[in-house]
Amino acid sequence: MRALVVIAMPLLVGCASDERHACAERLEHRIARDPAVCRIKSPQIAGSLIPLGGDIGLTALHVFRQPVAQIDGKLSGFDELRRGEGGEVGSGDWVLVRVNDAELPAPDEIDLDHRFCVGSTVFICGFPSATASRGPGGPRLIPAVVADTPRWAPRDVRLDDVVFLDVDENPDLSGMSGGPVVVPDASRTGWKVVGMYLGEWRYGVWTRYVARRLPKDVLEVHPTVPTEPR
Numbered sequence: 197m198r199a200l201v202v203i204a205m206p207l208l209v210g211c212a213s214d215e216r217h218a219c220a221e222r223l224e225h226r227i228a229r230d231p232a233v234c235r236i237k238s239p240q241i242a243g244s245l246i247p248l249g250g251d252i253g254l255t256a257l258h259v260f261r262q263p264v265a266q267i268d269g270k271l272s273g274f275d276e277l278r279r280g281e282g283g284e285v286g287s288g289d290w291v292l293v294r295v296n297d298a299e300l301p302a303p304d305e306i307d308l309d310h311r312f313c314v315g316s317t318v319f320i321c322g323f324p325s326a327t328a329s330r331g332p333g334g335p336r337l338i339p340a341v342v343a344d345t346p347r348w349a350p351r352d353v354r355l356d357d358v359v360f361l362d363v364d365e366n367p368d369l370s371g372m373s374g375g376p377v378v379v380p381d382a383s384r385t386g387w388k389v390v391g392m393y394l395g396e397w398r399y400g401v402w403t404r405y406v407a408r409r410l411p412k413d414v415l416e417v418h419p420t421v422p423t424e425p426r
Contacts, residue, residue, distance in 0.1 A: 231378045231387040232301045233335050235323040235371075238265035244322030244335075244375030246389060247300040248292075248414055252277070255374030256394055257291045258284045267298035278413050285395045285406045287356040292414060303389075305381050308410050310390035312342045312359045320361070320393045320405065322375025324368065335375070338363060340405060348399045359391060361405040369396060369405065377407045 234245040236259055243259030245267065257279055264273050275294040282288020312318070320338040340361035349355060359377075363369075377391035391407040 227380060227385060227387065229386065230335050231319075231321045231337070231376055231389070232304045233321050233323070233375050234268050234298075234300060235335075236265050236267060236374065237269075238262060241265075242323070242325045242371040243373045244371065244393075245293075245295075245300075246374070246376045246392060247303045248306070249303050251295050251300060253293050253295055253300060254392060254410070254414060255291060255293065256284075256392065257282075257289045258395075259374045260291045260293065267295055267300070270298040272297035280411065285397055287358050287408055289394050290392060290408065290411055292411075304376070304378065304386060305388045306410065306414070307388050307390045308412060308414075310379070310388075310409070312391070312409070314342050314344055316342050318342065318361070318390065318407075319378050319387075320363070320369065320372060320375065320407070321378055321387075322369075322372030322393060325371030336372075337378075338367070338369065338372075340377075343404060346399070346402065346404055348402065357409040357411075358394075359407045359409065360397075361407055363403075363405050366403045369393075 232247045234247060234253065236243045236245050236255060240261050241259055243255060245253040245255040247253055264271065273296040275296065277292040277294055279291040280288030317339055320340055321335055324336055340363045343360045343362045345355065345360055372393055373395050375393050376389040377393055378387040378389055381388040389410065391409050394406045394408055397404045397406050
């Protein structure tokens with residue numbers, strides 16, 4: 197029986213699985229700043245949000261359950277601008293919002309056309325609610341490897357633009373849904389957002405972490421989304 201578990205989700209080619217975390221630590225040391233991401237918290241849900249410039253953000257649709265929540269600890273209202281159509285951990289699991297009362301950080305470079313090659317490494321970024329982060333209130337970077345679509349993926353879930361990821365030791369990433377999936381930018385001094393993390397997918401003993409490519413709608417709604425590093 198299939199169990200679907202939803203929680204909140206980079207490019208280091210040449211790092212073997214046993215060396216992945218060491219590679220991640222070396223990369224983080226070279227890139228001093230964290231990717232741009234916000235924590236969303238309400239009594240009903242905890243998740244993460246991708247700043248897109250100004251007061252516009254992108255998050256997972258299953259995180260967006262009410263028009264008011266805390267953004268990085270500040271209570272704020274939301275206006276929904278556009279949403280996908282679909283359930284949790286599916287290609288329609290996204291929503292574009294305007295944040296009314298909290299200031300969002302400067303966004304990272306956005307890449308709508310990134311190629312997720314099987315075997316390449318990406319980073320899931322966000323705020324895991326059950327795992328200690330590197331510092332008080334800071335986001336966490338989780339290295340993940342792009343995987344093939346599993347044979348057990350159900351046909352009744354829309355998989356357009358969905359990317360499956362493997363993460364060592366299958367950690368609990370609750371609270372990271374809606375956060376960015378990133379890779380180093382061309383200068384390797386900052387980050388580039390290539391996708392959005394959606395959640396965890398379990399089937400028996402198998403676990404995959406699910407991301408999606410960024411919806412093209414983000415530029416249609418907010419054409420000033422940056423395509424250059426901050």
